[in-house]
Amino acid sequence: MSTVPDSCDVVVIGGGPAGSLAATYLAAQGYSVVLFERQKHPRYNVGESLLPDIWKYCDAAGVADAIVSEGFVRKAGGSVDWKGEMRRLSFSDFGYTRPALHVERDRFDHILLERARASGAWIGEEIAVLDADFSRAEEDGGEIPVTYRPVGESSVARIRCRYVLDASGQTGVIGRQLGLRVFDEGFRFMSVWGYFDNSRYIAGDGQIHPATSVQQIPPTTYVSALPQGDGWAWLWHIMLRKTTSIGLVIPIAWAQETKGSGESWEAWFLKQCEAIPLLRRLLNDATFCNGSVRLVRNYSYRSTRVAGPGFFLLGDAAGFVDPIFSVGVVFAMYSAYAAAHTIDRCLAQRARRDHHRSIFSSQMLARLELSRSLALPYYQDQDAGHARAREAMSFSSTQAQALMYAASMLTDRSGNFDSMANSPEAHRAAAQRVRPLEIPQR
């Protein structure tokens, strides 16, 4: 590995989709970019279900062909069992011509990182960023010293830059340093997930198929409400090429009440999977991947600010809500695009950089608020950002609004959506495209 440069235009913290795409966009515009990644790719990550909205960002980064040729599982749509009501939707019914995907994130994220490298960004893996000093950011000739440390070494070093992009995910290096992160006290949920081999699945045709058909007969993401948690607890079932990702999103209190003292999370997780009849049926011949259970608590948070002099927060580093609508990677990519555009404008028109940053901030916060409004329970009781979320929704096409509405109908969140949307046309289109799901008994 060549030595880390002493200075650059932009330091990107984190090599997930947000960081890699932002680095790609900026490097392609001729800026010098240094991206630090704490881990070594390929590395594990959860969040395997991707909406077809990813493609416009992949096209802009020139990485779509590499993703297509990887041969990830193409997903047909969603199958939802919500309190006994079984319904499904297909992306093709909403006019999407390119597929949604189920991806192994170690591979997917690696492809994006390699694209950033090929675009000219300097990539430093196994290097942790410790902090950045913004005291002279954006002053004339002012630079931002960023302190980093190669993993396993004790000595730190510095690089000087003009902008820092925090794409460090839940770690939130800059957001935490500046005290910008606020946890959602009203959404005290946790997630527990694991992997199985040889699970059957529900395909776009509403039939159950064996794991071996997954590349021939596109699966759906199967989502089911859990009996506990007042309609806000749910499970996912995501077919990958070799395994199946299954996860639970549950109130922390409920998990604590039902988990026996001394019972492992793995044992508890398997017990929950057994208790859901349709999931049990899909897992009939499946094998649990030992040691694959992971969990995260209190993961729902937002940021009081997503940009300031010298920095921008991207993707999960800016905020995270509930993964039910699979918007995480799309939001990461969106924020990468928005930040790259904004940095380019800030560097081209220094006198207007506060203005450009304010557009970025208001658009990002509106979009985060929209995700919160659709995913959080009782959102209307805390509607400070309601108008903002409505505006974010209004800049979605009729097609995109229809899909969001259909997804929220399937999961009983349409009350939230009704208060956001302003397109009766999208409502009608959604209602027509949600179909009943009738799974054959055998």
Add this chain to the structure above:
Amino acid sequence: MKYTDEQIFDALAAFLAKDGAGAESVGAIAPETDIVGQGLVDSVGIFKLISFVEEKFGIMIEPDEVLLENFKTLQALRNLIVRKLGGAPPGGSAAIA
């Protein structure tokens, strides 16, 4: 700088024909075409459109002006541009690049 409505519409339509998402399938963009509903401009494209309008017409669009009512059609955008140009100090193009 004064612009005729036609100059404004032409500039915006030319920009969207080049940079609008899926412009080739939408065809001619009339002043009343719903450019958001048809997907020509979305939450991503809005960034480039704002920058284009600001630089082309020497105005600044404030965050609270990024509303559907100002961006839904070329007519709405034209109204915003004319309002902002009218509000600028005499002879002062607001450009401070």
